[in-house]
Amino acid sequence: MAPRADGLTLALPKGRILKQALPLLRRVGIDLAAVWEGEHDRRLLLDLPGGARVLLVKPVDVPTYVEHGVADVGVAGADTLAEEARDLYEPLDLGIGACRLAIAEPAARPTPLRRGVSLRVATKYPRLTLNHYRSKGIQPEIIPLFGSVELGPITGLSDQIVDLVESGETLRQNNLREVETILYVTSRLIVHPASLKLKQAPITALIAALRDALATDGSTARNVSSARPTGSEGTA
Numbered sequence: 064m065a066p067r068a069d070g071l072t073l074a075l076p077k078g079r080i081l082k083q084a085l086p087l088l089r090r091v092g093i094d095l096a097a098v099w100e101g102e103h104d105r106r107l108l109l110d111l112p113g114g115a116r117v118l119l120v121k122p123v124d125v126p127t128y129v130e131h132g133v134a135d136v137g138v139a140g141a142d143t144l145a146e147e148a149r150d151l152y153e154p155l156d157l158g159i160g161a162c163r164l165a166i167a168e169p170a171a172r173p174t175p176l177r178r179g180v181s182l183r184v185a186t187k188y189p190r191l192t193l194n195h196y197r198s199k200g201i202q203p204e205i206i207p208l209f210g211s212v213e214l215g216p217i218t219g220l221s222d223q224i225v226d227l228v229e230s231g232e233t234l235r236q237n238n239l240r241e242v243e244t245i246l247y248v249t250s251r252l253i254v255h256p257a258s259l260k261l262k263q264a265p266i267t268a269l270i271a272a273l274r275d276a277l278a279t280d281g282s283t284a285r286n287v288s289s290a291r292p293t294g295s296e297g298t299a
């Protein structure tokens with residue numbers, strides 16, 4: 064298949080989303096395997112045959128590269144995009160990286176959620192978390208963490224957590240129970256608004272090719288629904 068991204072710079076998230084994105088990208092002519100030797104390859108900038116350039120960045124940084132126009136397009140989780148409002152065009156749900164942002168707490172120590180009750184919540188998502196609790200009239204103390212958030216209630220650092228849940232295995236193994244879903248998450252294609260005008264032809268071709276690939280990809284549809292508890296279609 065002809066390369067679909069000539070002249071475009073793509074910001075791609077290292078880690079689990081990249082793994083899931085690789086087959087989809089290959090189907091639209093963006094084949095990292097042509098120049099990239101896999102996870103042990105430490106290069107962060109790859110020039111693909113056909114003229115596309117790929118920046119391999121930390122997932123949370125993808126929107127920054129696209130917002131500043133350093134990359135024309137990127138792939139980012141809906142969680143990352145929702146945490147910080149940005150001036151980005153978001154034309155496509157790629158269906159990969161499916162999980163949910165949820166409140167959890169110790170199964171044996173439920174926290175009463177009432178106005179006036181003091182509550183400490185550990186999370187990587189301070190803004191989404193604060194907005195969600197405030198919408199219920201609760202003003203928690205947010206304890207920002209960058210990983211292993213489930214340790215919060217186990218160690219007494221926090222009463223509850225707000226974190227991503229996929230299979231639920233991390234919660235189970237740490238004796239936590241899911242209380243409420245805040246947001247269903249999948250990865251999105253994001254585009255720098257000016258690139259959409261200046262590089263309209265390759266960007267619209269890329270979006271169309273990805274849309275076609277997704278339409279014929281049954282595994283992607285399964286992937287999205289797998290992050291949702293049975294019977295919970297729609298947003299949280």
Ligand SMILES: Nc1ncnc2c1ncn2[C@@H]1O[C@H](COP(=O)(O)OP(=O)(O)OP(=O)(O)O)[C@@H](O)[C@H]1O
Nearest residue numbers: 077078079080122140141142143160161162227229
């Ligand atoms: N358990 C999960 N299942 C599915 N998707 C997830 C899961 N955890 C995170 N994601 C999605 O992947 C994105 C990146 O996750 P995260 O920041 O944990 O990076 P990572 O893939 O572990 O890579 P790294 O930590 O090496 O940078 C999240 O913003 C979210 O959209």
Ligand SMILES: O=P(O)(O)OC[C@H]1O[C@H](OP(=O)(O)OP(=O)(O)O)[C@H](O)[C@@H]1O
Nearest residue numbers: 210211212226227228229230231232233
């Ligand atoms: O429901 P599960 O399938 O168990 O997945 C959920 C876990 O995956 C993510 O963690 P990650 O592996 O990115 O590590 P981190 O806690 O260091 O961010 C997330 O933060 C949860 O801890």
